[in-house]
Amino acid sequence: MPDLWMPGAERLDIGDYAPTDGGTAKAIAHITWDRNASKAKPQDLVPYANLRSYFGSNPSGKAAAPHVLWDPFTGRVVQFLPANSRSKSLADRAGGTRTNRAGSVVIQVEALFFPWCRVDGKTYERLTDTPCKRWDELHDWVASWGVASSWPMGKPNGFISKRDERIWRIRSGWFGHAQVPENDHTDPGFWPTFPTTTKPPPPAxxxxxxxxxxxxxxxxxxxxxxxxxxxxxxxxxxxxxxxxxxxxxxxxxxxxxxxxxxxxxxxxxxxxxxxxxxxxxxxxxxxxxxx
Structure with a gap:
């Protein structure tokens, strides 16, 4: 069985587990988008500790916590829920299309980022401009849960919404927040490329x-x-x-x-x-x- 908690990640268990529905394994790509900056007016990145505390202990944050918060600048990763539990990061209307539970797993990853954030004096327009530290480890752990290394609705290439409920129901892979039914967000905008190689399978x-x-x-x-x-x-x-x-x-x-x-x-x-x-x-x- 794959690891419920990502190896090497900090474990900050918030409880409130609930099962998923079964079906195709999915992962959802988010960015935290804590501030609205621009090329003319960049803003400092919100400290990682603030988001860790918000999702890990603030009642409002816990009610919308993802499985994983990932800092692409330092490689820090903290996990709030085991892989086989639903999280609550997606809008999910009563009686509508299931979102947070729509698969054998629905692993939700929040990258600490917003467009035109500033870190150590340098400004970053896209998530893919960052070092994306430990993305390969994070990807390999998600893939171990059967999530296909593909984008069924296309790899994010700008802050554009594109949703197809049928594809959402039947396909395994990564989906941007902008591609999930019932949601109106346009993130993540961009996401790093899947590693060309993954960790080798366990030896005999x-x-x-x-x-x-x-x-x-x-x-x-x-x-x-x-x-x-x-x-x-x-x-x-x-x-x-x-x-x-x-x-x-x-x-x-x-x-x-x-x-x-x-x-x-x-x-x-x-x-x-x-x-x-x-x-x-x-x-x-x-x-x-x-x-």
Whole structure:
């Protein structure tokens, strides 16, 4: 299963999860557009910390939070919701076309940008004029959820609205905010090109990328090991976080038991087969990386 939380991104979980409808996987490209500037009157970019705080803790911001806030100037990324939950960044009229939920995933990305923003004395007209730092990582994570690397309604090329409800319903890929039914925004205007190469697929099982199953007896309470810490991180990444604390995460405790049993249930095991300790089948599925 792909990672619910983008590897390497800050996790600022705002809760309020809700399922998507299923169907074609989508990603939505937004820009924050916090200020109206012009070539004659550029304005300083709004600080990243302001937007992080707005979406992460302000009630109005949380009610419209995307999955991800991305700073293309520094590469900072913060994620507010897991990939498999809907967010609320799109207008979605009651009884109308589903927008925030219209796919197996509908991953919404807000790029910290507005036209004619100024950073360190330099002015940027288009998002594609910025360094677009870590775009390749962000793209690869979105693609891991089955989102096609294509623009079904055409790659954004200016602040122009173009909407087709039928294409929206049936096609997988990236859509600009300006291309989503029921929405009247014209962003993002422009968006970086998809990377020509993506991360290679995981090597074959014999390539020793992941920890081999150490045997059920190894998982004794109180055992201290870096493997336990990496298991902890993977359980969180796949949405089975039942931990009350991250302290001493390299020591097996009750949080590991609860989280791993949640993962075993997620793998369709029931009854005694879903209880601690781990078995080889679920351990291999968890893919705990080697150090």
């Amino acid at each position: 099982s014999g390539a020793k990328k992941y920890e081999t199953f150490p045997g059920a007896a190894w998982f004794s309470m109180g055992r201290k090991s870096s493997i336990v810490a990496r298991m902890h991180d993977r359980l969180v990444a796949v949405g089975c976080d039942r931990y009350k604390s991250s302290a001493n995460k390299n020591v097996i405790g009750s949080g590991d038991v609860a989280s791993y049993e949640a993962f075993q249930r997620k793998q369709s095991f029931t009854g005694s087969a879903a209880t601690w300790p781990p078995g080889k089948t679920t351990w291999d599925a968890l893919r705990v990386p080697q150090s």
